[in-house]
Amino acid sequence: MAFLSDSAKASPTAGGEASAPSAWQVWRYRLKVASREPTTLIGVLTALLFTYLIVVPIISIVLDAVRVQFGHERRLGKDFGDLTLYYLDRTFTSPVSVDLFWRPLFNTLSVAVGAILLSLLIGTILAWLISRTDMFGRRWFATALIVPYMLPAWTFALAWTTLFKNRTVGGQPGWFEALGWTPPDWVAYGRFPITIILALHYTPFVILLFGSALRRFDSQLEDSARILGAKRYQVAMQIILPLMRPALMSSMILIFAKCLGEFGVPYVLGLPVKFEVLSTSLFRSIASRQTGVAGVVAASIMLIGIITLMIDARLVREARRFVTIGSKGSMNRQSRLGKLRLPATGFAATIFMLSVGLPLLTLFLSTVMKLPAQFTLDNFTLDYWIGQDLHTVALQTGVLLSPDLWAAAKNTLMIVGLASIASGILGLLVGYVVIRTPVRALSVYLRQVTFLPYLVPGIAFAAAYLSLFAVPRGPMPALYGTVTILVLALMADQMPYASRAGISAMTQLGKDPEEAAQIAGAGWFRRMMSIVIPIQKGSLVTGVLLPFISGIKGLSLFVILAVPSTDVLTTYSLRLVDYHYTQAANAVVLIIAAIAYLGTLAAQKLTKTNLAEGLGS
């Protein structure tokens, strides 16, 4: 306390005479300013919360990778929890490492590269047709060709099996088989269909990113090259392509990162022929309780994900430098397609049919036909939707009458709903604290920690949750199998989007309205209730709606963390696939797709934004 009296003496009654305040006085004053409002307190609490919900699980799974797991004590001659290199060794160098890691890694990479090349090929052409030519129906295509991204990726996987399935797996035969042509395994399952489906699913990325770069591109650059005598293809190769490279690289990397975490498609199409990628290998390790190995695989996936997105961040920064070149006085002139106008439109229509029309139609038809590919009137039925007393082992009613569906729907609404509401509100709070707190370190930490899940593919994040919450720790009971763990994981997984939305909303709001209220005499709580939240109503709604949509169609988190009693729509349909109830599974997927699609439309309407803006970021 000598301290205090010292400073009291030092404090001159005449205030700020030249004597500078001591470090202790400055610190005390800062503390006073920071603690006078709950902002900093809320910031500290949310920072702790997200450390626990995001950082700790990740650390936990990394530790799993290097510590002796339950059941291995005897074999390793060490105690549970001791440090060991056994799992690293097993995953990377042992004889089984090929099956556990290297082949899945190779498959992941090859599928990703294939999907990237294919989607770049299709996507760049479509983007150019939409944004720079006089193709018929450009505007319509601009929206229609984005639809595949609004639907869950494995919708297409199910459509594919419905068409191409062969005798390798049970259940109803595929349409082609029913028509008398048995598709070979490489067509029906594995690398080929997975690559095609991922390519079609992620083509919208290319269309959006490359398209917006094209629209910003200044036609005068093109013209000057033409005036200097360059031929059309020379212009394309030497002027346009180099300037478009950042956008292309960026979409490539985003697609890669998404492919890395993709679970549903390889699960549906890879399993029958034992074609494994990293995410399915991780799933198998978890399912067979190989916690240590799962830790290694999950950590590897995270590492690849983090590296990839860091490269992307760097590219984006470089791209900014580019953009300034052409953005001012930018002119966007359309090329006349002439004779190619009709074929070009045909091409876009074909891609639309392949990536949206055909899969959805197939799925739908499959749910109203008794026997595959038999187009006679008596073969059509609504039984699979609303039938009763069907002669099947389980699921004896149409799916809409099945209590399981409604239980799953209820779970979905509750889990996804709770998680989205929580992440929406937390996102706004985080935004508020990040912008308002006088403690800079807190602001930086919160921003970064809530962004972290973005770098971690969902399946690895789910594994991390499993690793932390499967057993009771301290005051926290074991959460595996509960609704709580799903809500928490989903919420944390959505935080990157929610907090970004919150931060940008708060930045736009500025501090004036709140300061004016402060001057008028409103305390913190009052300002929150009558100024901040009412003004931010719109962005709060979006902050809830967007996580909701992506949660509804999400699979990878649930497949690891859900148990039958906490089935959601996605895991329920996957279960139906496993039991070969093809029609019912397809029906459920159609329901999910419809919700996701309509939700996205609603969100777009509400926010008056285009999907294009939310995607690249």
Added chain:
Amino acid sequence: MPTINLRGAQKNYGVNSANAVSNLDLEIRDGEFMCLLGPSGCGKTTTLRMIAGLENLSGGEIRIGDRVVDSIFEGVFVPPEKREMGLVFQSYALWPHLTIERNTDFGLRLRKLPKAEREARVEKVMQALDIAKYRDRYPSQLSGGQQQRVALARMLAVNPGVLLLDEPLSNLDARLRLEMRAELKRLHKEFKTTIVFVTHDQWEAMTLATTIAVMNEGTLQQMGTPNDIYDRPANRFVAEFVGSPPINILSFDKKGTSDVAKEAEAYLSSRYPSLRGIGSVGIRPEALSYATRKEDVPQGNFSGKMVVTGILPTGGSWILELKSDSHTLFLTTHALPRLELGEKVRFFAPPEALHVFDKDGQRIAEADKLLRSAKLN
């Protein structure tokens, strides 16, 4: 409201940036109408925000009466909502989600006034500021000037003890501005409200203020009555900032020396040999007179020969531009000048019209005594 006292107040926005306000001592007495005057970026808004409590200090302290409201030394910080001041923001800061009426009403609701009284007061200010007809609109549906009036109304409605105004009239047209000035002045008289008013417009400051504080680059240059500021500027910055057309400066340093300045130097050193270290002399344009004949120049005045190069009517008065070989002077006259361009004239000024500054630009107080006593002789 008791006296507001800033002592050594200092504000620094970032570790590496210069002080936005440094070592500011300011006393705002009860019932005062103080204008903060200064060029853009000199720290006027920052000062207001410190007084209101929206910025915390980097040094010094603020007291209201005997109560310390903000001090690093004592570890005290009273938040804005407890300081009971009114502040009209430079950017208006209207609440976009509330109608004009609700905007005006907000502070009264917080104070839990009975409904009838609230309505009466809102009605009164809205009428006074001529915004009653927009009561159900939202701020985005108003023009800049109308928004500014709402911002003003919102603060006036609660009738705070101190009203801080950050360029509240800048967006109004000439007529409204005049009306609002009168309104503010009336308000000040009627309610005895203490007002601190930020403006760029020196004319506004001169007509409204009881005290003017001139700031530059975060420091207080001079504080005084409008007459003080104009007649006895404490330094060259104040002298040059206040007044239009600006004061004529005759600089004595080697580089800037002109023929007129040399004459001034000779004039001063011959008559006041005790004056030393003069850096420059300032003469306000309206303190200068002219004569076409040498006999008309009064005894003992500083004078010189120049050529008329411009006659600019400004409505009721004229600005003459006079040139010598190396100097240009501006002179304001209220009588129609019967002069031709190119005509030779003599300008002259009485000794007490000379503002004498030292080499650092500070006013030499001693010179004032000498030059004024000259008049009596």
